[in-house]
Amino acid sequence: MDFPDEEALAIVDDPSRTESGSDKDTAMLEKLAAQMLVDRDHMLGFPVNLDFDYRMFADFLTVHANNVGSPVDDSEYYLHTKPFERAVVKFLGRLAGREDAFGYITNGGTEGNIFGCFIGRERFPDAVLYYSDMAHYSAPKIARLLRMESCSVATVTGEGMDLDCLRDRHRQLGDKRAAIVVATVGSTTDGSYDDIPGIRSALADVASNTHIHSDSAFGGLLAALGYETRPWAFESGADTVTISGHKMIGGPIPTGIVLAHPEHVDIIRNADVAVGADDDTISGSRDAVSPLMLWYELRRLGRVGLRRRVLHCLDTAAYAVERLAAEDLHPVRVGGTNTVIFDAPSEDICARWNLLIVGDKAHLITMPHVTGEHIDRLCADLRS
Ligand SMILES: Cc1ncc(COP(=O)(O)O)c(C=O)c1O
Incomplete structure (x- = not known):
């Protein structure tokens, strides 16, 4: 997330603000949400699931x-x-x-x-x-x-x-x-x-x-x-x-x-x-x-749906290993896990895909929101 502290503070600490706030406040939150939705589509390095929609919980x-x-x-x-x-x-x-x-x-x-x-x-x-x-x-x-x-x-x-x-x-x-x-x-x-x-x-x-x-x-x-x-x-x-x-x-x-x-x-x-x-x-x-x-x-998922989700993560990890090996990035995966460790690509690519870097290795974690299409897009970026 790339959001300047001063911008957030300027609004909270503005002495002229009224109790009802302003369009500026709403615009700032909308901007932040839009940025998060873009980042969500490039999150490959952390063990969180981003595949959900709880908007019906608004009440x-x-x-x-x-x-x-x-x-x-x-x-x-x-x-x-x-x-x-x-x-x-x-x-x-x-x-x-x-x-x-x-x-x-x-x-x-x-x-x-x-x-x-x-x-x-x-x-x-x-x-x-x-x-x-x-x-x-x-x-x-x-x-x-x-x-x-x-x-x-x-x-x-x-x-x-x-x-x-x-x-x-x-x-x-x-x-x-x-x-x-x-x-x-x-x-x-x-x-x-x-x-x-x-x-x-x-x-x-x-x-x-x-x-x-x-x-x-x-x-x-x-x-x-x-x-x-x-x-x-x-x-x-x-x-x-x-x-x-x-x-x-x-x-x-x-x-x-x-x-x-x-x-x-x-x-x-x-x-x-x-x-x-x-x-x-x-x-x-x-x-x-x-x-x-x-x-x-x-x-919604039940035990069957939850298992399907787990197997999707494992299958996507296996696919990532295959694709990253073809890119000569020496992927390694401990059996039964959805973590794939490979030679870290450029800083730009790691930042773009929010990959976790440890030493000279990058960590990719295939959580439920990660699909084969994300892996293909990552590999396309690696090649360009
Ligand atoms: C194995 C393990 N234990 C504990 C935690 C801590 O969880 P939390 O960040 O929800 O406190 C994590 C988080 O990544 C984890 O991977």
């Missing part, structure tokens, strides 16, 4: 709806959407292998990771927190926030966390301690997956207790619904699970879903303190519109 922009407090209790603030939030949680809980999972809609993957690690820390206060060197940057931040001893574990290229390294590190601590492990299911770096059952067995006789938080923000739905299903959630031994709402499902506002075993949530619950509801979430006031949008989209 919800005229009320303040708020899902304050526990997702399980209706609060004394009547303008809420908790029945829809519970439906989304049930849908994803079933997919994750626990139909009665506790869950709520967060403001994104980071909040879900905080929640999962918080539950783990409250279960096992002496635990050490482990995460791979490809984990999302929220993992070390959470260690700091929760004042936990923590350790980054090396990864094996394309295979996720090095389990021998994890086991050795924990064994070296001496007295058997508990371990909390953030397992990244779909790393932001190359899409790779940590092996959840492998983590549990690696720690089985060296940890007094283990809590595994599955950070499935990026790769959970790919793991659940791809050509080859992979361990990602409760069925494979995770205790808490984060899924992003704005990645594979999609929406205009960052959002996510966190799931947990209901019996583990009791430990953090404060009864009846949140506007007539219990407090068992990280935030107080919570977004009540995203749950409606997620519900609408999941209801």
Whole structure:
């Protein structure tokens, strides 16, 4: 986005402005929206889905709806959407292998990771927190926030966390301690997956207790619904699970879903303190519109449509590999992921297609809005 700060500030801070604003304000927003729509058609480098249309939700922009407090209790603030939030949680809980999972809609993957690690820390206060060197940057931040001893574990290229390294590190601590492990299911770096059952067995006789938080923000739905299903959630031994709402499902506002075993949530619950509801979430006031949008989209797609969407992402990634190889850009893709890493082209092309650059490589992520036609247009740009 290329929008001068001074232009936005000039209007907000204009002493002569009237309460009703002016045509200038509207024109500025229209200009910004038009620019975003152009950028949307060139977004190939970030794991967000831009294929949605929620304009029918306009009426919800005229009320303040708020899902304050526990997702399980209706609060004394009547303008809420908790029945829809519970439906989304049930849908994803079933997919994750626990139909009665506790869950709520967060403001994104980071909040879900905080929640999962918080539950783990409250279960096992002496635990050490482990995460791979490809984990999302929220993992070390959470260690700091929760004042936990923590350790980054090396990864094996394309295979996720090095389990021998994890086991050795924990064994070296001496007295058997508990371990909390953030397992990244779909790393932001190359899409790779940590092996959840492998983590549990690696720690089985060296940890007094283990809590595994599955950070499935990026790769959970790919793991659940791809050509080859992979361990990602409760069925494979995770205790808490984060899924992003704005990645594979999609929406205009960052959002996510966190799931947990209901019996583990009791430990953090404060009864009846949140506007007539219990407090068992990280935030107080919570977004009540995203749950409606997620519900609408999941209801529209169903499990079959969601799978079709996942397969579209994987097929487009395979097509991108083929096309970029023909351009001699040495594309690499970890199996079962939609991230394609290739020799970075010129700065102009990377900026035009919003490609993420790491060192001398560019990252292309085939999210649902990306089609073969986008790849063809990128390749045409590469050639000219
Ligand atoms: C694996 C993973 N975990 C966590 C997050 C954080 O999500 P958010 O930006 O919604 O807080 C991301 C975001 O890219 C991610 O890819």
